[in-house]
Amino acid sequence: MSDLIPIVSVAEAALSEEKAALSGLNAVLSEAELTAIDREISHVPYRSAAAIDALKIVQSHRGWVSDENLRAIAHHLEMSAAELEGIATFYNLIFRRPVGNKVILLCNSISCWIKGCDNLQKKVSEQLGVDLGQTTPDNRYTLLPVTCLGACDKAPVMMVGDDLHEDVTEQAVQTLFGDHGGGGE
Amino acid sequence: MSLDRPLTRNVRPDRSPTDLAAYEANGGYRGLHGAIGKLTPSDCLQILKNSNLRGRGGAGFPTGMKWSFVPMDNPSGSHKYLICNADEMEPGTFKDRLLMECDPHQLIEGMILSAYTIQADVAYIFIRAEYIKATQLLREAIAACHDKGYLGKNILGTDYSLEMHVHVSAGRYICGEETALISALEGKRANPRAKPPFPQVSGLWGRPTIVNNVETLCNVHHIIERGADWFQSLGLTADAGTKMYGVSGRVKNPGCWELPIGTPVREILEDYAGGMEDGYQLRGFLPGGGSTDFLTTEHLDLAMDYDTIGKAGSRMGTGTMIILDDKTCPVGFVKNLVEFFARESCGFCTPCRDGLPWCAQVLDDIEQGRGLQEDMDTLARQVEFIGAMGNTHCALAPGAMEPLASGMKYFREDFQRHIDGAGCPWCDGGIH
DSSP, rough: OOHHHHHHHHHHHHHHHHHHHHHHHHHTTTHHHHHHHHHTTSSSSSSGGGHHHHHHHHHHHSOOOOOOHHHHHHHHHOOOOOHHHHHHTTTHHHHHOOOOSSSEEEOHHHHHHHOOOHHHHHHHHHHHHHOTTTTOTTTTTEEEEEOOOOOOOGGEEEETTTTEEEOOHHHHHHHHHHHHHHHHO | OOSSSSGTTTTOTTOOOOOOOHHHHTTTHHHHHHTTTTTTTHHHHHHHHTTTBBBBTTTTBBHHHHHHOOOOOOOOTOEEEEEEOOOOOOOOOOOOHHHHOOHHHHHHHHHHHHHHHOOOOOEEEEEEETTTHHHHHHHHHHHHHHHHHHSSGGGGGGGOBBBBEEEEEEOOOOGGGGGHHHHTTTTTTOOOSSSSSTTTTTTTTGGGGEEEHHHHHHHHHHHHHHOHHHHHOOOOSSSHHHHHHHHOOOOOOOOEEETOOOOOOOIIIIISSSSBTTTOOOOEEEESSSTTTOOOOGTSSBBHHHHHHHTTTTTTTEEEEEEEESSHHHHHHHHHHHHHHHHOOOOOOOHTTTHHHHHHHHHHHHHOOOOOHHHHHHHHHHHHHHHHHTTSSHHHHHHHHHHHHHHOOOHHHHHHHHHTTOOOHHHHHHHO
């Protein structure tokens, strides 16, 4: 019996430590982020239902979602950080690692593949000095593959930031990224 | 105003969007004025049922029948939902983007009348994040409708009220599956759900919910305004209405056109897509997106409708064809699709999560010249296991097997050439 006492104390100590850590989490997110998240919460029946919106809001302010941000969002939504992590990592447009100022979404689905997107990707990689999933050292671009962008009559296509580029040629890639040093400078 | 091309009548040659004033000047929101408070929801449902409209997202389920499962004895104060599936991500599909970017109010009007028919009080447009322009236009259109009294409380002075929201997704192909979409809208991982219960009875937040594709909903107000007979008369075959058909691949004029449903494949390919690019021959085509079975040159005179394409062993799917030419390797073509579906599996059930990467690996081996004869048996066995409906939780994995199974059937000599080590002129020296 007596063995149980320290275990309970340890658990209690861990709980109060966690509580202290959690109250610190309130300060992690900005007023603007919290206001935007609360607006989403007001549309849904329970707080955790705003999980994806909350992740997107924080990402729109910071470019990505760090571990600390993730824990703070989970706390605010009254859900476990593990559950929110499961959601965050499910969606390809929630970034759990820092990305460059512009994300390049290169379509590699069938119509773009027929029209040579593999060679196009090689050209972009060569021009920027990064492979798929990587960010240029100057933090300007992150190169990612993406599912069919719904512009197959203009294949091959890619997005650079918010802009859709259609009928992309290697020459166009050269023009777009020509001023970029590439090669890990 | 073109009566026989209702969906694209406001689409301008330069594809600039139609605003509220231009939309109304061309007869827009006349369906809304004629129906809300003047026709009962059950009148509207009857017109829809009589029209024989079938879901344009790929499955072709009769829309009126789908809606008829929504309980109408809803206690007041409890919600019902209408969701527009604008998560267009099926490989080779590019029709909903055009409808939303060129004529956003058509979708909004269709949604208002659809929501009225099922007496939904909240509507969502679930749109993929990459459709930035469409998202902005739809939000502007919703705001304009609020100002006009077409949305919000007491629409046109009646006791019918509807709120409409645009939900921008965070990615993943599986969100296009209706129950996965509902999971995503609830803020969860987008895992599909077992049916029953069907969403019509227990969908978003456990409430009655209808999910329909953009093109389907765009048809609704035209049908209610002009009637079921008019809609039936648009089709060339047993199916009703028009269809957004598209062609991509090595044709002279890739694009998307609204044509009478049942237009022959050859007419779409030759008259609209301009035939094959110079120097390329047609070998086969997927009739309606990446998860449909190959058809070949022997099927060119078939009508593009649900039943005809179904009887030929494929599906009309989204109606946007992907062309396989004679200088593109069929093994590489199929591998690209299977890799896509393997990547996009939600990971919930084993045949999909483990079976699709296995197939992709075997296809890679074959394409790269490491294939063995028994690999063809492995693929055939996987097609049998994964392709059988009921072995997986949703249709993603069976869909992935459609181009694989039919590719092995129609282009077996190409697979064999790779296995025999004879190389592939298109893999080795081509653009891929």
